[in-house]
Amino acid sequence: MSKDKTMDEIISFAKSKGFVFQGSEIYGGMAGVYDYGPRGVELLNNIKSSWWRATVQLKPDYYGLDSAMFKDPRVWEASGHTGSFSDPMAECKDCNTRLRVDKALEKVDVEADEKMSEEEINKLFSEHKSKIKCTKCGGSNFSEVKAFNLLVQSNLGDFTGKGDNPVYLPGEACQGIYLNFKNIVDSMHPKIPFGVAQINKAFRNEISPRNFLFRTREFEQADTQYFVRPNENKDAYERIKHERWDWYVNDLGINPENLRWSQHGNLVFYAQDAWDIEYNYPTYGFDEVEGVHDRGDYDLTQHSKCSGVDLSYVDQESKEKFVPWVLETSAGLGRIFLAVLSDAYDIDMLDGKERRVLRLAKDLAPVRVAILPLLKNKPELVEKAKEVFNTLNKLMVCEYADTGTVGKRYRKQDEIGTPNCITIDFDTLEDNTVTLRDRDTGEQNRVRVEELASVLA
Ligand code: GAP
Numbered sequence: 001m002s003k004d005k006t007m008d009e010i011i012s013f014a015k016s017k018g019f020v021f022q023g024s025e026i027y028g029g030m031a032g033v034y035d036y037g038p039r040g041v042e043l044l045n046n047i048k049s050s051w052w053r054a055t056v057q058l059k060p061d062y063y064g065l066d067s068a069m070f071k072d073p074r075v076w077e078a079s080g081h082t083g084s085f086s087d088p089m090a091e092c093k094d095c096n097t098r099l100r101v102d103k104a105l106e107k108v109d110v111e112a113d114e115k116m117s118e119e120e121i122n123k124l125f126s127e128h129k130s131k132i133k134c135t136k137c138g139g140s141n142f143s144e145v146k147a148f149n150l151l152v153q154s155n156l157g158d159f160t161g162k163g164d165n166p167v168y169l170p171g172e173a174c175q176g177i178y179l180n181f182k183n184i185v186d187s188m189h190p191k192i193p194f195g196v197a198q199i200n201k202a203f204r205n206e207i208s209p210r211n212f213l214f215r216t217r218e219f220e221q222a223d224t225q226y227f228v229r230p231n232e233n234k235d236a237y238e239r240i241k242h243e244r245w246d247w248y249v250n251d252l253g254i255n256p257e258n259l260r261w262s263q264h265g266n267l268v269f270y271a272q273d274a275w276d277i278e279y280n281y282p283t284y285g286f287d288e289v290e291g292v293h294d295r296g297d298y299d300l301t302q303h304s305k306c307s308g309v310d311l312s313y314v315d316q317e318s319k320e321k322f323v324p325w326v327l328e329t330s331a332g333l334g335r336i337f338l339a340v341l342s343d344a345y346d347i348d349m350l351d352g353k354e355r356r357v358l359r360l361a362k363d364l365a366p367v368r369v370a371i372l373p374l375l376k377n378k379p380e381l382v383e384k385a386k387e388v389f390n391t392l393n394k395l396m397v398c399e400y401a402d403t404g405t406v407g408k409r410y411r412k413q414d415e416i417g418t419p420n421c422i423t424i425d426f427d428t429l430e431d432n433t434v435t436l437r438d439r440d441t442g443e444q445n446r447v448r449v450e451e452l453a454s455v456l457a
Contacts, residue, residue, distance in 0.1 A: 007283035010342055011212050013356075017416055019043065019341065020213065032209025032217035034334070039416055042366035042397065044337055048199055050251050050363060051222045051331075055197045062224065063184055065198040067176025070156055070167055075179065078306035079299070081171050086147040088112070088121050089207055092134035093141045100208050101125050101145050104132045114266050121145050152203040152217075173200035173221035174328060178299045181227070181311055192313055192324060193236060195226040199333070211284050213334035220333040227313070227324035230297065237273065237294050237327050244277060244292060244329055252336070253361035254279070254343045260286060270298035277331075279339040289339055290331035297323045340364065344417060350442045358417030359440060365417040368396040369456060372409050374425040376402040385424040388434065388449060392422075395453055414439055420456060 014020040019040035023033030036044050056064045076082045088101040101121060102112040108131045112121055122145045129142050156167040170176070177196045184196055199222045209215050228236050241261075248254045257280075264274035273294040278286040300311040300323050314321045344358045362368065369392060373385035382402070389400050399418070401409045406423060413421050423435040433446040436455065447455055 005282045005342070005345060005347075007212060007281065007342075010282060010338075010345055013345065014040070014341060032206055032215070034213055034216060039366045040337070043340070043360070043364060043417075044333065046364045046366075047252070047333065047336055047340060048222070051199070051247070052197075054247050054251055055222075055224055059195070061190070061193065062195040062197050063188055063190065065177060065180055065184070065196050067180060067198060067200060069170050069201060070154070071170065071175060071179065073165055073167055074306055075175050075303075076151060076168050076171065078302045079172075079175055080302075081151055081168075082149070085151055085171055086149045087207055088118070088125075088145045089148040090125065090129075090142040090145050092137060092139060093143055094139045095134060095137040097134055097136040098207050099132070099134065099142065103208075108132060114268065118145065118147055148205070148207060150204045150206065152205050169203035170200065171204060172202050172330070173198060173223040174225055174299075174330060176200055177223065177225045178303050178311075181300060181303075182309065185313060189316075192315065193226060193228040193232070195224050197222075197224040199223075211281070211287075213338045214281065214284065214287065216334055222331045222333055222336075224329045225299075226327040226329075228327065230322055230325055233272070233294055233296075233325050233327060237292070240327055240329060241275060241292050244290060244331075248277065248289075248339075251361070252340055252364065253359075254339060258339075258343060262286075262288070270296055272296050279335070279342075281338065282342050289335045290329060293328040293330070295326040295328055297325050299326055300324060355411055355414055357414040357439065360417035360419075362419045365419055366397070367399040367413065367416060367418040368420070370399045370401045370409070370413045370418050370421045372401050372406055372421055372423045374406060374423060380429055381424050381426070384428055388422060388424060388452070392452060392456070396456065410437060410442075422452065 017039055018037035021035045021037055022029040023035055024030045052064070056062050090099050090101050091097070092099065105112045105124065105128060108128055110124065110128050112124060125145050130140055132140060134140070151171050152169040153163070153166040154169055158166065177198060184190065199220055201218065202221050203218050206215055206217050209217055226236060226240060245259070248259055249256050260278050262276045262278050264276070267274055271293055275292045276288040277290045279289045280286050304311040304323070311323065312321045313324050340360070344360045346357050346359055347354060348357060371385050371389040371392070373381040375381055385400070389398055392398050401413065410421055419439050421437045423437070425435065428434050432449050434449060434452070435444050436447045437444045
């Protein structure tokens with residue numbers, strides 16, 4: 001593994017190879033917004049498929065969902081987002097640059113508790129603000145601290161233009177699951193405990209989006225909510241924590257040395273326990289990829305109260321009625337993508353030459369196998385290569401690559417993480433065998449064309 005892998009290197013690699021682009025780049029770029037390019041969307045979709053397979057399809061007690069992004073505005077009142085989903089902000093009076101106060105205090109070793117009132121955080125900030133410098137002008141002339149709400153407002157149905165009763169874009173994916181709890185119970189009749197999973201977009205008016213895909217204003221969350229009987233949370237919580245860790249290591253192929261658990265010191269008022277899986281990002285260091293939260297009965301109770309609809313569960317055998325407790329897993333797909341890309345990125349030596357290689361797990365690679373005719377001006381080689389391509393492309397994602405020397409084509413495929421290359425040469429025309437090359441070792445073997453599908457599978 002390259003020792004000096006930096007995030008700048010990963011960012012420029014991601015752009016140059018078609019993985020990730022800055023949002024609205026030709027207009028100067030939008031902060032905290034990114035687009036996934038041709039290679040990136042394949043990798044992202046493969047990560048999502050892996051998550052969906054492990055979380056929904058392989059688990060009989062989990063149900064999938066895809067809820068609408070627009071939700072009744074009362075949802076965000078019930079969830080507490082309109083009231084308290086905010087960051088404490090101050091503005092530099094000299095250059096108007098905004099500052100996230102809790103993060104600025106952290107940098108001077110002062111901890112601001114999430115539960116602090118605006119008055120308390122203002123007091124703490126004024127005691128320490130002489131040590132804090134504006135990131136733009138370097139001054140310390142700051143305004144009072146104000147709570148800045150993170151919800152992004154839409155103008156859906158706002159025919160008066162006054163912004164009354166705004167409809168928000170989702171601040172988190174999990175609310176769609178609570179809203180459909182009753183629908184899933186009534187339609188699928190699940191036995192408790194059971195889980196509901198969905199991948200959904202979330203939007204946050206982050207004041208200081210930063211660190212590439214790590215803190216963005218638009219992102220996707222892969223969420224599960226597992227509903228258990230009251231007080232039957234502990235064992236399930238431990239099991240879920242293990243399963244989540246195993247997915248990163250076994251399914252995504254992330255080096256476990258780059259992962260760790262971190263328990264929340266300050267819990268939000270309704271949470272009973274909360275742990276994060278952190279990844280050791282190049283340059284940034286360890287930071288949260290996924291949260292595993294023990295949320296008690298807060299969410300279903302709140303939505304019962306605010307909607308007037310009883311969200312209790314009735315056990316069909318014992319006729320017991322109760323509000324289930326919720327165990328949540330919530331992972332940002334951008335952060336997973338960045339962890340996968342960073343972990344796979346490597347510079348090594350092969351055949352005495354330095355090369356750049358993405359050691360992606362086979363199921364995640366944007367291209368599973370590249371088909372290379374030895375020469376593109378020999379019709380018989382081209383015809384055979386196209387025949388192999390057309391057969392394999394029905395089974396897995398293939399790329400036809402015929403430009404440049406075979407060596408250069410191998411290196412290009414190594415860079416985007418293609419696990420195998422197949423070369424069609426003159427021997428192929430004689431004996432129907434091809435060269436199958438392995439990305440990681442560079443090893444080459446002759447394989448019969450009719451055996452390729454099973455060898456690659
Ligand atoms: N429903 C719980 C919830 O949303 P969270 O800790 O705010 O909890 C869960 O978010 C996950 O979503 C985080 O672990 C992170 O991976 C991702 N996430 C949160 N804010 C993000 C942002 N601004 N940009 C990218 N990902 C973010």
